[in-house]
Amino acid sequence: MNLATIQNMASPVRNLLPGFVTSIIVAVAATFLSEHYHAPVMLFALLLGMAMNFLSVEGRCKAGIDFTGREVLRIGVALLGTRITFEQIAALGWQPVALVILSVVLTILVSMLLARLMGFNTLFGMLTGGATAICGASAALALSTALPAHPGKEKATLFTVIGVSTLSTFAMIVYPVMVRMFHLDSTQAGVFLGGTIHDVAQVVGAGYSMSRETGDMATVVKLMRIFMLLPVIVVAAMITRSKGSSGAGRQPPLLPWFAVGFLILAAINSTGLITQPVQGFGTALSGWCLVTAISAIGMKTQLKELTSVGIKPIVLMLTETVFLAGFVLIAIRLRG
Numbered sequence: 001m002n003l004a005t006i007q008n009m010a011s012p013v014r015n016l017l018p019g020f021v022t023s024i025i026v027a028v029a030a031t032f033l034s035e036h037y038h039a040p041v042m043l044f045a046l047l048l049g050m051a052m053n054f055l056s057v058e059g060r061c062k063a064g065i066d067f068t069g070r071e072v073l074r075i076g077v078a079l080l081g082t083r084i085t086f087e088q089i090a091a092l093g094w095q096p097v098a099l100v101i102l103s104v105v106l107t108i109l110v111s112m113l114l115a116r117l118m119g120f121n122t123l124f125g126m127l128t129g130g131a132t133a134i135c136g137a138s139a140a141l142a143l144s145t146a147l148p149a150h151p152g153k154e155k156a157t158l159f160t161v162i163g164v165s166t167l168s169t170f171a172m173i174v175y176p177v178m179v180r181m182f183h184l185d186s187t188q189a190g191v192f193l194g195g196t197i198h199d200v201a202q203v204v205g206a207g208y209s210m211s212r213e214t215g216d217m218a219t220v221v222k223l224m225r226i227f228m229l230l231p232v233i234v235v236a237a238m239i240t241r242s243k244g245s246s247g248a249g250r251q252p253p254l255l256p257w258f259a260v261g262f263l264i265l266a267a268i269n270s271t272g273l274i275t276q277p278v279q280g281f282g283t284a285l286s287g288w289c290l291v292t293a294i295s296a297i298g299m300k301t302q303l304k305e306l307t308s309v310g311i312k313p314i315v316l317m318l319t320e321t322v323f324l325a326g327f328v329l330i331a332i333r334l335r336g
Contacts, residue, residue, distance in 0.1 A: 022055060023064070042136075050299070069299075073145060074145055077258045078265065079283070082282030099332075110320070114316055126147070127156060128313075137160075143236055148239065179193070189211075196325045198321075
């Protein structure tokens with residue numbers, strides 16, 4: 001292998017490295033702020049990224065920022081599979097599992113219907129509904145990679161991530177108060193918190209702030225919601241194939257590689273072959289990939305574009321959140 005060949009192989013890495021490193025620096029800063037001010041790390045990553053959006057317009061960082069916002073995001077989504085096992089799902093029993101499946105499906109369908117009634121693209125309702133029903137910002141980013149490309153896709157994704165992160169923080173504070181108000185026991189409280197709060201971190205924070213039993217139940221129910229990400233991604237991929245079926249070029253795969261990776265890791269984790277330290281590393285790496293990717297996506301977006309969304313998208317996400325909380329609460333009360 002001669003010097004020219006080595007230089008040709010290294011050239012793509014040199015092109016991507018400045019933007020990739022910049023995204024990591026923003027992610028580190030966002031994590032520092034999140035840990036010290038106890039606010040969602042995704043929100044900090046978005047805001048810091050948008051403050052540096054001039055880097056993605058032109059120059060050496062552009063290619064790396066584009067790569068990070070696309071490929072690193074997909075790696076992070078695949079690594080979410082290290083969080084769950086099939087045994088954890090089975091241990092819940094059929095009633096909580098049925099509740100989670102029904103709540104996710106109904107929330108997404110209601111969101112798509114509301115989006116259409118409000119004049120939005122139906123897929124915007126799928127994006128916001130999926131983020132609300134499944135796992136917050138992570139679900140929004142995963143669904144965004146699987147849904148068909150369109151001019152407003154990144155803007156819609158960013159708005160969804162900001163909205164769901166804000167609502168998740170609000171839910172972490174308010175929902176424990178609702179649990180006490182409705183006199184739910186520790187199991188019911190765990191099902192409610194795990195079945196309604198958007199992001200994993202906020203579920204853990206709200207659950208364990210009440211009791212260990214509530215925190216354990218909330219975490220397992222939340223993991224079940226994360227598992228629902230796979231079939232929803234498959235549906236999104238099918239929509240993408242149907243949108244591209246009439247055009248030229250190769251169709252996207254029915255099951256994206258990051259969804260396959262998600263399923264494989266969950267299956268391996270279920271066998272017990274993944275040790276606790278490795279599982280912790282995979283979960284941490286997934287988190288870093290997602291934060292780094294959202295930092296890059298933030299750098300690709302102009303702040304003024306987000307200010308033009310108007311009040312209707314905010315109303316849409318608030319309605320989705322209220323619907324999910326109300327549905328799960330009524331189901332728990334009817335059951336118990």
